[in-house]
Amino acid sequence: MGYRFSNLTAACQDDWRAYIEHDFVRDLGDGTLDENAFRHYLKQDYLFLIHFARAYALAAYKSRTLADLRQAHEGLKAIVDLELGLHVGYCQEWGISEADLADLPEARATLAYTRYVLDAGSRGDLLDLHVALAPCVVGYGEIANWLNAQPSTLRGEANPYDAWIAMYESEDFQSAMHAELEWIDARLADVTPARFAELCTVFRDATRLEVDFWQMGLDRTD
Numbered sequence: 001m002g003y004r005f006s007n008l009t010a011a012c013q014d015d016w017r018a019y020i021e022h023d024f025v026r027d028l029g030d031g032t033l034d035e036n037a038f039r040h041y042l043k044q045d046y047l048f049l050i051h052f053a054r055a056y057a058l059a060a061y062k063s064r065t066l067a068d069l070r071q072a073h074e075g076l077k078a079i080v081d082l083e084l085g086l087h088v089g090y091c092q093e094w095g096i097s098e099a100d101l102a103d104l105p106e107a108r109a110t111l112a113y114t115r116y117v118l119d120a121g122s123r124g125d126l127l128d129l130h131v132a133l134a135p136c137v138v139g140y141g142e143i144a145n146w147l148n149a150q151p152s153t154l155r156g157e158a159n160p161y162d163a164w165i166a167m168y169e170s171e172d173f174q175s176a177m178h179a180e181l182e183w184i185d186a187r188l189a190d191v192t193p194a195r196f197a198e199l200c201t202v203f204r205d206a207t208r209l210e211v212d213f214w215q216m217g218l219d220r221t222d
């Protein structure tokens with residue numbers, strides 16, 4: 001007993017490192033990522049964000065307290081009012097129009113990941129849902145920080161992907177990540193070992209699906 005978020009990453013260290021240090025991430029960091037791989041990723045990430053917003057709506061539905069309901073509402077608002085708008089604008093800079101986005105076939109990796117999160121949350125309780133979402137919320141913040149710690153990472157105009165790194169190292173994203181870590185740490189503090197083992201499975205599965213999402217971008221698979 002007395003678990004915390006770091007026990008989840010420790011329990012699936014290989015999968016977690018494979019996600020954080022994926023070739024897609026490395027190539028993005030040193031600016032060598034294939035531009036069409038990035039475009040494929042950006043398009044699928046638009047679909048991801050729509051389902052991510054639905055997951056926060058599910059979190060609202062699963063909330064037992066006003067504090068949790070408010071938190072889910074804030075998350076949903078941040079995605080719908082802010083992130084999706086930013087994403088559409090960012091896609092335009094990469095030559096992807098809103099019409100392209102509206103009419104996108106969903107890749108299998110996107111389907112698998114987003115529906116897995118929604119199912120983990122429907123089957124379980126609010127903690128299952130947050131643990132399934134943690135690789136997104138915590139992972140991307142950690143990826144930005146990991147990239148900034150690598151000597152091979154190129155920042156500024158020399159890297160076409162600089163704005164992507166900037167988004168996830170931003171105060172807004174990093175503070176959402178810390179709020180999520182705190183929430184999960186508080187809930188994990190009093191779960192039993194058997195419950196922790198269940199949550200590890202959810203966390204590991206979601207992390208592996210994030211790995212597949214990067215690979216989908218690299219391989220440009222549908």
Ligand SMILES: Cc1ncc(CO)c(N)n1
Pocket residue numbers: 045048135136137140210213
């Ligand atoms: C696939 C994926 N995971 C996490 C994030 C972070 O919000 C994102 N935008 N896309």
